Amino acid sequence: MATEILRYTAFSADPAGGNPAGVVLDARGLGEARMLEIAAELGYSETAFLTAPPEGLGEEGRAFTVRYFSPKAEVPFCGHATVATAIALAERQRTGPGELVFATRAGTVPVSVTADEDGGLRATLTSVEPHLEEIGAADLAEALAALDWPAADLDPAFPPKVAYAGARHLVLGAATRERLADLSYDFARLEALMRRLDLTTVQLVHRAAPDVFHVRDPFPVGGVVEDPATGAAAAAFGAYARELGLVPDEAVLTLHQGADMGRPGVLSVELRAGDSRVRVGGAGARIL
Known part of the structure; x- marks a missing residue:
């Protein structure tokens, strides 16, 4: 059959x-x-x-x-x-x-x-129960080198962490929207680091407003340069932002992803006080 x-x-x-x-x-x-x-x-x-x-x-x-x-x-x-x-x-x-x-x-x-x-x-x-992990200085330096991002381009309000809500993602904050838009990285080098650290994507984030973010997700371990809209990373980021006090314990965040690839999408991330799990939602449509 x-x-x-x-x-x-x-x-x-x-x-x-x-x-x-x-x-x-x-x-x-x-x-x-x-x-x-x-x-x-x-x-x-x-x-x-x-x-x-x-x-x-x-x-x-x-x-x-x-x-x-x-x-x-x-x-x-x-x-x-x-x-x-x-x-x-x-x-x-x-x-x-x-x-x-x-x-x-x-x-x-x-x-x-x-x-x-x-x-x-x-x-x-x-999501399943989320958590955060530290990333070592040498591993962070290797990630930035693979991305060709100077450390000065990071947003100091977003400390680099590995966030998990079903899969592991390295979260890096971009200081400017222009930095986020300019994504050209060493595919093999970043893939090797991600495999060693058991990362699914790298969640690159720029804050546009208190509850609005632009995000991009390199995904070389999956065989593609970039993921257009990443629900697992959105859940991990929601847990990251709440634990670090970047957003309230109860909030609805809007993540814009895919516009730089010509496939714009919108992810809604809901945080509820008293519930550590993260809710991620959005629309969908059949591709004929």
């Missing part, structure tokens, strides 16, 4: 914006090698593969096991492919808006699908 491979974009209602993901709603019988092959053939930063959930995870038809593959390797969690998958399920399996739950390698991820007034769908995921 042929495998049906869907294509959806996440964090944009326009198929030409946001981050494209492959979605395989029925991956029964597919081995890891075939999943990786499909992801490589598609060439998107990630493709999601769904199978039956662990026993007792959730309501039938609304709970699934999900695995995520980049063109080069499996990743523990992918935010944009989660949003794309949730919207695909609501459309294709007629589950409609409502609550879903995904079993991922990073942990259990609840997802809520809602409909806008115009009928468009949005999906919001709730």
Whole structure:
């Protein structure tokens, strides 16, 4: 039986914006090698593969096991492919808006699908428990050298840290929007460092307003130069910003990503007081 491979974009209602993901709603019988092959053939930063959930995870038809593959390797969690998958399920399996739950390698991820007034769908995921880690001076220097960023171009208000909310991301603050826009890096050198540190992306951030940020995510370990809209990194950044006191404990942040690549997307990051988990949501659309 042929495998049906869907294509959806996440964090944009326009198929030409946001981050494209492959979605395989029925991956029964597919081995890891075939999943990786499909992801490589598609060439998107990630493709999601769904199978039956662990026993007792959730309501039938609304709970699934999900695995995520980049063109080069499996990743523990992918935010944009989660949003794309949730919207695909609501459309294709007629589950409609409502609550879903995904079993991922990073942990259990609840997802809520809602409909806008115009009928468009949005999906919001709730991250696993986040945390921050320090990065050594030598590793930071190597990251800056690979990016060709002078240390003076960093925003001192954003201390470099490794942030986790399902996957590990190195967060670096850009002092200016121009610094963020000028991204030309040593692919092999940054990939080698990221593999050694087990990083999924580097989250490059510039603050435009108290609750508005522009972000970019180099993703050489996935086989692509840059990820257009990165939900897992957005969740990690939300935890980072809250823990460092850069935003209130309860806030909704807007992240703009992909404009410098010609694929603009908008990610909403919600922080709730008393809940350390981070919610990341956005629109989505099928790519025909």
